[in-house]
Amino acid sequence: MENKITALFKIKYPIIQGGMVWCSGWRLVSAVSNAGGLGLIGAGSMHPDVLREHIQKTKQATGKPFGINVPLLYPNMDELMKIIVDEEVKTVFTSAGNPKTWTKFLKDKGITVVHVVSSSKFAKKCEDAGVDAVVAEGFEAGGHNGREETTTFALIPQVRSAISLPLIAAGGIATGNAMLAAMALGADGVQMGTRFAMSSESSASDEFKNMCCSLSEGDTMLCLKKISPTRMIKNKFYSSIEEAEARGADADELKEILGRARSKKGIFEGDMNEGELEIGQIASHLKRIIPAGEIIDEIVSEFNRTANAMAGIRL
Amino acid sequence: MENKITALFKIKYPIIQGGMVWCSGWRLVSAVSNAGGLGLIGAGSMHPDVLREHIQKTKQATGKPFGINVPLLYPNMDELMKIIVDEEVKTVFTSAGNPKTWTKFLKDKGITVVHVVSSSKFAKKCEDAGVDAVVAEGFEAGGHNGREETTTFALIPQVRSAISLPLIAAGGIATGNAMLAAMALGADGVQMGTRFAMSSESSASDEFKNMCCSLSEGDTMLCLKKISPTRMIKNKFYSSIEEAEARGADADELKEILGRARSKKGIFEGDMNEGELEIGQIASHLKRIIPAGEIIDEIVSEFNRTANAMAGIRL
Numbered sequence: 001m002e003n004k005i006t007a008l009f010k011i012k013y014p015i016i017q018g019g020m021v022w023c024s025g026w027r028l029v030s031a032v033s034n035a036g037g038l039g040l041i042g043a044g045s046m047h048p049d050v051l052r053e054h055i056q057k058t059k060q061a062t063g064k065p066f067g068i069n070v071p072l073l074y075p076n077m078d079e080l081m082k083i084i085v086d087e088e089v090k091t092v093f094t095s096a097g098n099p100k101t102w103t104k105f106l107k108d109k110g111i112t113v114v115h116v117v118s119s120s121k122f123a124k125k126c127e128d129a130g131v132d133a134v135v136a137e138g139f140e141a142g143g144h145n146g147r148e149e150t151t152t153f154a155l156i157p158q159v160r161s162a163i164s165l166p167l168i169a170a171g172g173i174a175t176g177n178a179m180l181a182a183m184a185l186g187a188d189g190v191q192m193g194t195r196f197a198m199s200s201e202s203s204a205s206d207e208f209k210n211m212c213c214s215l216s217e218g219d220t221m222l223c224l225k226k227i228s229p230t231r232m233i234k235n236k237f238y239s240s241i242e243e244a245e246a247r248g249a250d251a252d253e254l255k256e257i258l259g260r261a262r263s264k265k266g267i268f269e270g271d272m273n274e275g276e277l278e279i280g281q282i283a284s285h286l287k288r289i290i291p292a293g294e295i296i297d298e299i300v301s302e303f304n305r306t307a308n309a310m311a312g313i314r315l
Numbered sequence: 316m317e318n319k320i321t322a323l324f325k326i327k328y329p330i331i332q333g334g335m336v337w338c339s340g341w342r343l344v345s346a347v348s349n350a351g352g353l354g355l356i357g358a359g360s361m362h363p364d365v366l367r368e369h370i371q372k373t374k375q376a377t378g379k380p381f382g383i384n385v386p387l388l389y390p391n392m393d394e395l396m397k398i399i400v401d402e403e404v405k406t407v408f409t410s411a412g413n414p415k416t417w418t419k420f421l422k423d424k425g426i427t428v429v430h431v432v433s434s435s436k437f438a439k440k441c442e443d444a445g446v447d448a449v450v451a452e453g454f455e456a457g458g459h460n461g462r463e464e465t466t467t468f469a470l471i472p473q474v475r476s477a478i479s480l481p482l483i484a485a486g487g488i489a490t491g492n493a494m495l496a497a498m499a500l501g502a503d504g505v506q507m508g509t510r511f512a513m514s515s516e517s518s519a520s521d522e523f524k525n526m527c528c529s530l531s532e533g534d535t536m537l538c539l540k541k542i543s544p545t546r547m548i549k550n551k552f553y554s555s556i557e558e559a560e561a562r563g564a565d566a567d568e569l570k571e572i573l574g575r576a577r578s579k580k581g582i583f584e585g586d587m588n589e590g591e592l593e594i595g596q597i598a599s600h601l602k603r604i605i606p607a608g609e610i611i612d613e614i615v616s617e618f619n620r621t622a623n624a625m626a627g628i629r630l
Binding site: 001013119120121138139140147148149150151152153154155157158161171172173175176177178180181182183184185186216217218221222226246247248249280281282284285299300303304306307308310311313314315 | 316328434435436453454455462463464465466467468469470472473476486487488490491492493495496497498499500501531532533536537541561562563564595596597599600614615618619621622623625626628629630
């Protein structure tokens with residue numbers, strides 16, 4: 001198969017591994033890229049020197065294309081971008097900010113730029129800013145999320161109508177069936193975060209991965225809407241946020257409860273009570289931690305099997 | 316095409332028109348059934364004598380199968396069920412209650428029973444209760460909604476794994492592409508509410524239909540979570556709820572702000588400021604009010620066109 005996404009990134013399958021805090025270092029990224037997808041280093045949780053190390057290790061571990069996700073709300077942005085250019089990274093996914101801020105700079109250096117959005121309005125801004133492709137991410141996705149709460153099912157067709165750029169669907173997508181569904185809705189490819197956060201090569205703690213495997217529907221919730229909407233597992237820390245929000249706590253109080261480095265504490269260090277455990281709704285559908293390469297193989301098999309089963313269906 | 320859903324209801328297309336308050340009377344129901352789908356009378360907003368009238372008028376307007384949606388939280392349930400049996404209605408969709416309460420009674424009368432759920436847990440309870448099929452409805456749907464906030468993309472595969480009953484997907488589905496996507500996720504058919512609420516034959520007011528046509532993404536929101544989670548348009552009434560919830564108002568205060576008959580005031584009587592305007596997220600993707608028969612034709616064309624376009628895609 002060849003389409004806009006495989007051609008843009010020079011990859012075998014239009015499957016992107018979402019760049020995630022505390023999960024997607026060089027091990028995961030190189031495993032995904034070696035298996036024919038596009039691995040993304042999650043720069044959000046990395047100091048500049050750590051990012052440089054992960055880029056170099058990724059290059060040693062794979063000759064295949066890979067990229068970096070850069071949440072634009074972090075400090076040190078000039079330094080991060082300088083490293084990305086120095087290290088000759090070919091693909092950058094930007095998120096959590098204005099697509100205009102860095103697109104021209106990166107494009108001028110010959111870098112492919114993709115921006116992550118949660119609405120058609122911002123997808124159009126991406127087109128105006130000159131990005132090469134858009135990721136549209138629904139309400140069901142883990143971690144930071146849009147204020148409009150538009151789900152993948154509602155979002156993808158609307159973004160598809162709004163822009164002509166290559167479109168990558170994200171949020172709730174973890175299987176080949178879901179990939180096929182996203183493409184029926186108008187996507188050219190998919191980005192999966194949760195599925196790869198729960199892989200052998202993910203740098204998340206075993207405690208976090210095991211907890212993700214034990215989830216039931218409804219065990220994640222979008223909260224912190226007065227600060228920045230975030231989907232996380234309903235643990236002890238979440239309960240304190242929930243209690244504060246129910247009684248009308250303001251942004252300042254919520255920021256105080258949140259404190260600092262909660263996602264590191266939870267995802268990376270394995271504190272299942274006090275950590276902020278960011279993961280998507282679809283985690284409750286996943287029960288096994290397997291290598292990223294096997295995940296890609298499963299997705300491909302599921303996609304083809306379901307496509308075959310549906311090939312004859314017409315109304 | 317023939318599948319579990321067309322066989323169960325003896326209809327041409329596995330497309331159900333959701334039974335909705337103030338939208339789905341005999342005109343809409345008969346139009347959908349005449350076009351090859353399954354129309355459902357929305358009993359939720361009907362006094363018993365009004366329901367009887369709508370059943371009789373539907374029978375006069377179509378010889379095709381139709382059904383009734385009964386939200387089990389309403390009063391007069393004994394009287395409504397007696398009318399349904401007296402009038403020899405063949406299909407009942409129950410919602411907003413325990414599937415055990417009425418399933419045996421209805422099945423003993425030879426009536427096909429479907430129950431609406433928002434989780435795999437309740438889907439399993441439906442299977443235990445002996446229903447004939449399940450509607451699984453995601454967070455993006457309009458009106459009353461589940462507490463777990465699971466979206467259609469995350470919900471359908473999980474319900475599919477949990478039960479072997481025929482499965483109807485709902486929430487965010489308004490086009491043939493979305494129908495194809497839902498079936499890729501494991502559904503046997505789809506239920507569409509929003510799309511048919513915005514049809515010529517819908518008994519909603521013109522003011523409501525026109526407002527639905529003018530929506531942008533993010534213009535509906537799920538609120539009233541301390542009473543019963545409900546998705547509605549962000550109008551003046553919604554703002555008063557939003558303000559109260561942000562400062563931590565309790566269920567009693569919210570019930571007082573809500574008052575009575577708000578959905579009638581908004582949807583049926585056309586008060587766009589003070590009414591409760593229940594509609595799904597996908598409304599912002601829809602810009603035209605057309606007859607229900609044309610809607611079915613469009614869905615069928617879109618489904619087949621997209622199925623053809625995707626027929627050759629394999630990874």
